[in-house]
Amino acid sequence: MSTTTSKKIAIVTGASSGIGYAITKELAQHDYIIYACARRLEPIQPLVDEFSTSIIKPYKLDISIIDEVVAFKEFLEKELPGQKLDLLYNNAGQSCTFPALDVSDANMQKCFQVNVFGHVNMCRELSKYLINAKGTIVFTGSLAGIVSFPFGSIYSATKAAIHAYARGLHLEMKPFGVRIINAVTGGVDTNISDTRPLPEGSIYEFPEGKEAFEGRQRMAKNHHPMSAEVYAKKLMGDILSSRDPVDVYRGTMATFLGFVSLFVPYCILEFALIKKFHLTKVFKVLKERNAQGKKQD
Template identity: 40%
Template sequence: MGPKPGQKTALITGCTPGGIGHAICLAFHTKGVHVIATARNPAVLTEMAALGMTTLTLDVTKEESIKACHEEVAGITGGKLDFLVNNAGRTHTHPATDLSIPDVRETFETNVFGVMAMCAAFSDQLIAAKGLIINIASLAAITPYVFGSAYCATKGAVTAYSRTLRLELKPFGVRVMVAMTGTVRSQIASKTHRTLPENSIYQRVKDVFERRLTFSQNNATVGTDEYARKLVAKALAPEWPLVLRSWFGRPDWFWAGGWAGKAWFSTWLGEWVLDVVMYRMIGMKHLERVLREEERQKKLA
């Protein structure tokens, strides 16, 4: 089932149930937008198809998959796309000194290169509709999220890319919104499959690392439904002049999720604030104590 005449359309990536993308699909659908939900495994989208959404296969790391999706969407929408939500993402929690570069490349393929590829591929349809791109970034882009250096780097790249993309597409009437997402309930962030290498310098505080794996699910975490409702409300808001966008219209920067307000406020105080908070919150002071005790034992030996 395709969109009705005059009905706005939204393409969302990474829509597996239980995640942010799935909630965004439902929020747009509730507001009368025709949703095109995508996932690498379309079988997980059966319930959304039953609600009347279009469901397509899409792997944002594969050029041929993006091209096929582009052609299918063009046929469904008549070559116009009102909203592109780049939500597909990959978590990555490992100390910087333990990173596997091939593993890091996979994270960049999804979190950064996938976003770039989708924006480039669908630019024609977005221009035709004078649409809106929403890139789901994270507070990790501005926060020293201990043991998350690779993930922070990808989200920092997305924010920098989006700022420039915003200016390049402005003459064509296409807007770019960056979602600075705080702690939000998510299946992907609840997975604890990563482990420390046996020779890691952080084995001495393995418990700190293991708690960090699910930090985003246990600290001021906001439900996906609440987050998605706020995001979609802003996406559907009318246009306002630049200075007033953040309060009344579609903002360039959307801050929501746990810790979002505090992180935004800290940007006015200086980066030292977040450095101090994250250092203590994750447990690095405990590591200091462990190292001091090790030094003491060495001197006594």
């Protein structure tokens, strides 16, 4: 049953670690009540212990399952004072670091279900609560949605999709006074990095290819990522601000690469990516293999 409260109410998905955990803590420090949603609730317990169950309310939720999203909406129907939700922070994410031709259907579907469909479903199902409160919706976007890094095409596609959705939603929610923030995120120190090996039989399954692939997996850790706590403080500033810019650039290299992507021709950007990720040797091996294959034919 709902209770009367003057505190603002927030929902954070993917609250069990990284950005979601840090955002949940930051919101609690700013006097919000937070429904901290995640597939695993045990990692959220330290926040419950620190702030109490009246502030941090863990809720087991897999946003990739529509029935669970609908059940959460029905739960909130009885929980939310005045049927109002001040903040929906769509943070849950799924990594997918594989060469474009190696991504299995199952991995592709899971990535889109979490990174795109889950957030869209959350926004649709909870929209009336946000409209009632003239609230704010935040998405954890990514530089990968602007620059398609090597071995990350599917993840980039999901982030590009959510960027486009956020911008369309921003326009359509204007009459209702609901703000939309798409946090185009650069390097942040989280555990989302994909550590799965190259699939067996990959066209990159040779020493130079494996080296480049493993280097891509370590990309965030190797470039002085911003701490999740600092990132959360910056996003808290965006949430509390009256500005309504749609896209904000947060995290290591976010502003710089966002600027570069706008003004540098893609052919130059692609050349820089080849150099940055040591793909010259990889391409040489592949070209030699291809040439030998043609000779044999």
